[in-house]
Amino acid sequence: MPVTRDAVLNALSRIALPGGGDLVSRDMVRALGIEGETVRFVIEAPDPGQAAGLESVRAAAQAAVEALPGVARASVVLTAHGPAPKAPPEQGLKFGRHPTPQSGPETPAGIDRILAVGSGKGGVGKSTVASNLAVALARQGRRVGLLDADIYGPSQPRMMGVTRRAASADGKTIEPVVAHGVTMMSIGLMLDEGQAVVWRGPMLMGALQQMLSQVNWGPLDVLVVDLPPGTGDIQLTLCQRTRLTGAIVVSTPQDVALIDARKAIDMFGKLGTPVLGLIENMSTYVCPNCGHEAHIFGHGGVAAEAEALGVPLLGALPLALEVRLAGDAGQPVALGEGPQADAYAHIAARLIGGGMA
Numbered sequence: 001m002p003v004t005r006d007a008v009l010n011a012l013s014r015i016a017l018p019g020g021g022d023l024v025s026r027d028m029v030r031a032l033g034i035e036g037e038t039v040r041f042v043i044e045a046p047d048p049g050q051a052a053g054l055e056s057v058r059a060a061a062q063a064a065v066e067a068l069p070g071v072a073r074a075s076v077v078l079t080a081h082g083p084a085p086k087a088p089p090e091q092g093l094k095f096g097r098h099p100t101p102q103s104g105p106e107t108p109a110g111i112d113r114i115l116a117v118g119s120g121k122g123g124v125g126k127s128t129v130a131s132n133l134a135v136a137l138a139r140q141g142r143r144v145g146l147l148d149a150d151i152y153g154p155s156q157p158r159m160m161g162v163t164r165r166a167a168s169a170d171g172k173t174i175e176p177v178v179a180h181g182v183t184m185m186s187i188g189l190m191l192d193e194g195q196a197v198v199w200r201g202p203m204l205m206g207a208l209q210q211m212l213s214q215v216n217w218g219p220l221d222v223l224v225v226d227l228p229p230g231t232g233d234i235q236l237t238l239c240q241r242t243r244l245t246g247a248i249v250v251s252t253p254q255d256v257a258l259i260d261a262r263k264a265i266d267m268f269g270k271l272g273t274p275v276l277g278l279i280e281n282m283s284t285y286v287c288p289n290c291g292h293e294a295h296i297f298g299h300g301g302v303a304a305e306a307e308a309l310g311v312p313l314l315g316a317l318p319l320a321l322e323v324r325l326a327g328d329a330g331q332p333v334a335l336g337e338g339p340q341a342d343a344y345a346h347i348a349a350r351l352i353g354g355g356m357a
Helices: 005-012 055-066 126-139 201-213 233-241 255-270 301-309 321-328 339-353
Strands: 029-035 038-045 073-080 111-118 144-148 177-179 182-186 220-226 246-251 275-280 313-316
Touching: 005 029, 005 055, 038 055, 055 073, 073 177, 111 126, 111 233, 111 255, 126 144, 126 182, 126 220, 126 246, 126 321, 126 339, 201 233, 246 255, 246 301, 255 275, 255 301, 275 301, 275 339, 301 313, 313 339
Parallel strands: 038 073, 111 220, 111 246, 144 182, 144 220, 246 275, 275 313
Antiparallel strands: 029 038, 177 182
16 A cells, blocks of 8 residues: 555654654654655754754654655655854855965864865866765765865855855854755855855965865765866865865766866876776766667767776766756755666765775
């Protein structure tokens, strides 16, 4: 017999919350949907501070729903909504200063691994890969952070569905935002949408240093860093000032993209950052109407490059309309089910299995 909405809500009403009440009585269940034997819903906390302590509640809710007759799988996303409980950073925090001296590469406290996601050029889907990879890692039980290091073109707030600003109570420590189970920070969380960042190199480097060292990331298994395209100040600063686990390079298959991808790979080599693998994005396109498969940007070029370099091809991701729609809607495709989500889950599993995430 198919599971009903009332049965799901009844099960969730038995999940107690810290401070009293339950998920239903405190109106924290959102977007509840039932598709066959799969149940999907969102647990929405009032603010990021409360969301950070509710992972055990999310896990309990998933277990309770999956125990219901007629349910094969429950997809549960933990997010936050509402105004941040602390003042916005511009009321006390000066952001975009010159970098401060360091004695050598450092790792922010509580972060086990840092993965840089880079590309030689723009337009290859690097930011889409970074956000979906972060979500896929979180869905497999990792404590994940996402740092949008593209200062001039921050896109992660839109892709992760975050509209609130980050906060700082003391003008020194920045409280990040939690979305889809991922702790995230971006310069876009401190600006109005459409507001340009007009800074020279030293201010870029200082902003990156602040987002690494002044953000209250909390304990993380892995921090995914979405780099800007190219081989400039941000890449140099990150590699020289931070102990990186390694880099993942994203490229589309065509020769023009691969030329620039090789430059990114060469840059990481010169800076002593291991390249953990390559991802071929927009690898193939399957027509949703007739099923014809087309290789719009070519096919296999990144795989050949990975073989030549002796590094893994972590995955070949298709060109798909639903990926773009999901990113524009702030609901990364890795949150759902289907071939696109499975592709990111496979990459996340490879990174976890290899001790890289």
